[in-house]
Amino acid sequence: MRKHIIYICLILAGICACNTDEVEVYSSARYLFFPDSSKGLDSVKFSFYHYPGATTHEVSFYVALTGLPLTEDLGYKVEVVDSLTTALPEDYEMPEGVFHSGKTLDTLRIRCKNVRAELKTQQVYVTFKIVANENFTPGLAGKHMVRVIFNNIESKPLWWNGDLEKFVLGEYYPEKFEHFVIATGVNDLTGVSLSEARELAMEFKVYLIKNNIMGKDGETPMVDEIPVY
Known part of the structure; x- marks a missing residue:
């Protein structure tokens, strides 16, 4: 019986030592x-x-x-x-x-x-x-x-769609996007509300008028392609 008790104590001591070593290894790294x-x-x-x-x-x-x-x-x-x-x-x-x-x-x-x-x-x-x-x-x-x-491949931004396209910015094409970024300094409208987008679009329109930027056909002012007012 005494041998069994000693054996159990040795096992428990070993387990405790292992656990201590594991904590020390983890905490030292x-x-x-x-x-x-x-x-x-x-x-x-x-x-x-x-x-x-x-x-x-x-x-x-x-x-x-x-x-x-x-x-x-x-x-x-x-x-x-x-x-x-x-x-x-x-x-x-x-x-x-x-x-x-x-x-x-x-x-x-x-x-x-x-x-x-x-x-x-x-x-x-x-x-x-x-x-x-x-x-x-x-x-x-x-x-x-x-x-x-x-x-660096030309592509339509995923956010340029839905109400933002229909009521604020109009049809997408590369030149319009490039001028929008130049005018506003913004290239991503993900999560932006329509009212915030409208403010940016109005800023965009001022830029287009000031610089006399032409639209997709080269004859119509680009500002006329922006539906927001």
């Missing part, structure tokens, strides 16, 4: 992951065409921290996944990952570049993943990668 990743990959897609005149465009991804909190800013490392990338090195800049002190959620910013004419006819993508360095280790499995998909 910091783990990073992309919280918005689904099925292992968080993606952002855009077209430089929707940013007239822009040679660069920056996209952002949230990065989450588990483990010890930071008392100072620390760098983390991401690298390109070649097998999941079609963009050329000149199409983007390697991001510098810095997780800031006191935060549990930070941002990774990736800058893409519009320097190749090929982007007007083809879509490319670049995939980054978190890799270990002296400060951080990749965290939750399946949440280590992000992808940016981009091009």
Whole structure:
């Protein structure tokens, strides 16, 4: 009986030691992951065409921290996944990952570049993943990668439809969109109310009149194609 008691005590001691070791290992490390990743990959897609005149465009991804909190800013490392990338090195800049002190959620910013004419006819993508360095280790499995998909192909914005098209901006065509962005500095009306869109459209009309911009047929003033008043 005494032997059995000693044996049980040894087992319990071993379990406690293992649990202590696990806590110490976890608390001595910091783990990073992309919280918005689904099925292992968080993606952002855009077209430089929707940013007239822009040679660069920056996209952002949230990065989450588990483990010890930071008392100072620390760098983390991401690298390109070649097998999941079609963009050329000149199409983007390697991001510098810095997780800031006191935060549990930070941002990774990736800058893409519009320097190749090929982007007007083809879509490319670049995939980054978190890799270990002296400060951080990749965290939750399946949440280590992000992808940016981009091009410079002419396309109608998804938000230019419905009541916004019928009552505010009128028919879409590339030149009208480009002048709208130049006039207002706005290239995305997703979630914007009709009253807010109307204010932008009125600003657009002032610009069209001031600059005597012609419409689709080259003869009718473009301002006459804007239904809002």
